[in-house]
Amino acid sequence: MAIRIIRTNDDPVLYKTCKEVRKFDARLAQLIDDMIETMNDADGVGLAAPQIGVLRRVAVIDVGDGPVELVNPVILESSGEQGGMEGCLSFPGESGYVVRPNRVKVEAYDRHGDLYEYEGEGLFARAVFHETDHLDGKVYLRLVTEPPKDFKE
Numbered sequence: 001m002a003i004r005i006i007r008t009n010d011d012p013v014l015y016k017t018c019k020e021v022r023k024f025d026a027r028l029a030q031l032i033d034d035m036i037e038t039m040n041d042a043d044g045v046g047l048a049a050p051q052i053g054v055l056r057r058v059a060v061i062d063v064g065d066g067p068v069e070l071v072n073p074v075i076l077e078s079s080g081e082q083g084g085m086e087g088c089l090s091f092p093g094e095s096g097y098v099v100r101p102n103r104v105k106v107e108a109y110d111r112h113g114d115l116y117e118y119e120g121e122g123l124f125a126r127a128v129f130h131e132t133d134h135l136d137g138k139v140y141l142r143l144v145t146e147p148p149k150d151f152k153e
């Protein structure tokens with residue numbers, strides 16, 4: 001495993017659409033292992049492949065229950081609303097108030113090509129939307145709004 005360099009700020013790779021994964025091979029497993037190690041090293045709750053310069057539809061998320069690997073993720077359902085502060089390893093030192101759905105159901109392949117469904121809310125849901133946006137070349141900054149007056153971090 002290896003820690004990869006996290007691309008930041010106006011690096012063009014962060015603004016491109018990723019291609020679907022078609023080969024579930026040793027190279028994919030290595031990519032996912034490196035992404036998990038890089039995310040943990042940076043104390044992040046999620047990381048998407050373009051953040052390490054790879055334009056493939058792969059993301060990893062760990063909100064404290066262990067790493068979840070999402071290959072070719074598709075959001076099946078979303079509901080509710082949550083507002084909260086959000087940051088991104090590609091924009092160090094920055095954060096902003098972002099409203100996201102509070103619940104998500106997502107399906108994704110793992111490194112072996114097996115299809116799984118995950119359901120979650122709160123931080124897990126926020127991370128899923130944040131990371132799947134990355135795969136479409138979208139960063140959270142476009143969603144930042146003024147927090148409501150009564151909002152406390």
Ligand code: ZN
Pocket residue numbers: 087088089090130134
């Ligand atoms: Zn991010």
